[in-house]
Amino acid sequence: MRRFALCLALTVLSATPGFAQAFQGNWSCRDATTNRAGILTIYGQVYGWASRASNDPNSGTGTITPYQDGVGFNDGNFRANGGIQAGRLINDQTYGMAMQLETADAIVMLCNPR
Numbered sequence: 001m002r003r004f005a006l007c008l009a010l011t012v013l014s015a016t017p018g019f020a021q022a023f024q025g026n027w028s029c030r031d032a033t034t035n036r037a038g039i040l041t042i043y044g045q046v047y048g049w050a051s052r053a054s055n056d057p058n059s060g061t062g063t064i065t066p067y068q069d070g071v072g073f074n075d076g077n078f079r080a081n082g083g084i085q086a087g088r089l090i091n092d093q094t095y096g097m098a099m100q101l102e103t104a105d106a107i108v109m110l111c112n113p114r
Contacts, residue, residue: 022089022097023042023066023070023071023087023089023099024042024043024044025041025042025043025113025114026039026040026041026113026114027039027040027041027042027099027111027112027113027114028111028112028113028114029101029109029110029111030109030110030111031108031109032108032109036052037051037052037109038050038051038052038053038056038058038059039114040087040099040101040111042064042071042087045063045064045065045066046061046062046063046064047061047062047063047064047071047073047076047078048060048061049061049076049077049078049082057077057081058077058078058081058082058084059077060076060077060078061076062074062075062076062077062078062079063075063076067086069088069089070086070087070088070089070099071086071087072085072086073085073086073087082103082108083103083104084101084102084103084108084109085102085103085104086101086102087099087100087101087102087111088100088102092110092112094112095112095113097112097113098110098111098112099111099112
C-alpha cells in the first residue's frame with residue numbers, strides 16, 4: 001500500500017509542470033462578434049499580441065504571471081490599452097481547451113490553440 005501511495009504521489013508531482021504549461025503556445029482569438037481579433041503568443045513569462053487591425057495600439061509584448069487556471073497580464077499594451085487583465089483556461093466543446101480573455105468587467109475574447 002505504501003508503494004502504491006508513493007507511486008501515485010510521484011506521478012502527480014511529475015505531471016504538475018505539464019498542467020502549469022498548458023497555456024503556453026499560440027492562440028487564435030475571436031472577439032464578441034466572433035470575428036478574428038488576433039493572435040496571442042505565450043512562452044515562459046512573456047506574451048505577444050498581434051492584432052488583425054492595422055496600427056492597433058493593443059499590439060505588442062509584455063509579461064505574465066502564471067496561475068493554476070490561466071495567466072494574469074502584468075503590463076504591456078494589451079493590459080494598458082485593452083484593459084485585458086487575465087486569461088482563464090476553460091473547456092471548449094470543439095477544441096478541448098480554450099482561453100477566455102477578461103477585463104475587470106467582462107469576457108472580451110475567446111482564444112483557441114493554433
